Amino acid sequence: MSKIEEVKAKVEIGKTKLIPGLVQEALDEGSSAADILQAMVDSMSVVGEKFSSGEIFVPEMLIAAKAMAKGVDVLRPLLAGDTSASLGTCIIGTVAGDLHDIGKNLVSMMIESAGFTMVDLGVDVPAERFVEAVKENENVTLVACSGLLTTTMPALKEAVQTIKASGLDVKVIVGGAPVTPEYAAEIGADGFAPDAGSAAVKAKELVA
Template sequence: MSKIEEVKAKVEAGKTKLVAGLVQEALDEGNSPNDILQAMVDSMGVVGDKFSSGELFVPEMLIAAKAMSKGVDVLKPLMAGDSSNSLGTCIIGTVEGDLHDIGKNLVSMMIESAGFNLVDIGVDVPAQKFVDAIKENNNVTLVACSGLLTTTMPALKEAVQTIKASGLEGFKVIVGGAPVTPEFAEEIGADGYAPDAGSAVVKAKELVKA
């Protein structure tokens, strides 16, 4: 089994104590941070499928998520890029009722690397808290809302609409998360959508520079 396959297997198995070391070993063997990250993202897909089929339950899903976070911590410094914060401040959060944060954290990491000052307001964020954060921070150019559950898609809509109705200006709103489609993003009035962390950066820069 290659080191990368080992990382994937241990994330799936929720081996929180082993993953960081294995990620480091995979790096030492010359694997790219992106390839290692993708392997861990794939693991979460497998875990999700096993949850759907009743092979795994919430505690196993949670522990796999923790294992992945340990691996991401090792990769984070290597993914860092432009730290000039020249693109302004990005407020990011997962919408109300939703506790999923791995995707949000990856998007945060990439957006920060691209040159935004990142303000992460966490998970289960009520719509008004996004508005408060925009008011409390300087030079907000981007607001990013994440939602992972079909049942929290209405909360995503409420967040975007509350932000848009606040009368505050000078920023764009981007949304994402597994159940979100470009059509849904447009329907709820978001300025942009991206399917993953890499394309989120491309879209974020495009929106802010427009």
């Protein structure tokens, strides 16, 4: 199998120590950083599907995400040079009352690889904190709010509406297991993404 296929296979099973070397070998073989990144994203999509269907559990998913992070570290200098201009800064966080960060971390890596500078506020982020972060950082173009529990849907709504009411010129993208495109539209978000890969695509669309 080609090195890029090998990267894909090893990310999926979370071979963290092997990934940096394999990514470098794939680059040496002539694969582009963007293609290698896409292969790892595809791999994480498979991991996500297996997780959703109960084939694997949180530990396996975390290990795969960690393996991908190691690969992204190797690619980052190349990807940074790959984007003709930065798309600005993206503030990301999981909303108040929610302590989930696996999905958020994956989305953060993906949006960063699309050409954004990331500011991660972590988990359990109050609505006002998103607004403060936009004011504290330069050239913020996007705010990504994550909510993984049905009980934190109202907090997601509050976060979006607080950001919108602040009058700041930023786009807001939302996501998380219980979030639907309809709910995103209803609470006034500019965009919605069902997974990390599409979040990166949507993020670029929103600020382009």
